[in-house]
Amino acid sequence: MAAPRQVPRVSQVHIDETRARIKAHNLITRLQDYALGEIVNMANEDGEIRAMVRTQDGTLKQAMNKDQVAAACKLLSYVLPTLQSVEVNTQETKTYVLRAPSPALDADTWLRQYGPKTIEGETLSPSGKPNPAPKQPS
Numbered sequence: 001m002a003a004p005r006q007v008p009r010v011s012q013v014h015i016d017e018t019r020a021r022i023k024a025h026n027l028i029t030r031l032q033d034y035a036l037g038e039i040v041n042m043a044n045e046d047g048e049i050r051a052m053v054r055t056q057d058g059t060l061k062q063a064m065n066k067d068q069v070a071a072a073c074k075l076l077s078y079v080l081p082t083l084q085s086v087e088v089n090t091q092e093t094k095t096y097v098l099r100a101p102s103p104a105l106d107a108d109t110w111l112r113q114y115g116p117k118t119i120e121g122e123t124l125s126p127s128g129k130p131n132p133a134p135k136q137p138s
Helices: 012-036 066-079 107-114
Strands: 038-043 049-054 060-062
Touching (some): 012 066
Antiparallel strands (some): 049 060
């Protein structure tokens, strides 16, 4: 017969975190119902008029007073992170190195050093275009 499977135990830290999340969820739900719902004054059996909130799904819940709203907001600030706008200003300095030929005295010198190589018998004009080779008399 096979041994029964053991259920892994949940740590106390996980249980506490889950309880905090559930409480935060309940506070958020209650605040949303109060903020987005319609406040309705209703009389109870004793004739007292109480403020109720008709939620978006149509159910009636007891309205919150200003102290309850303030306490819920304060408790949420301990459970949920406060979101802030952060602007990042960075300046990146990029340095480029250009390896260029040394300056020439004139265009003909530069063309001789760095210009296109000529085919035997051709010469270059100052614009860098090849001149046709002079025709030899026959």
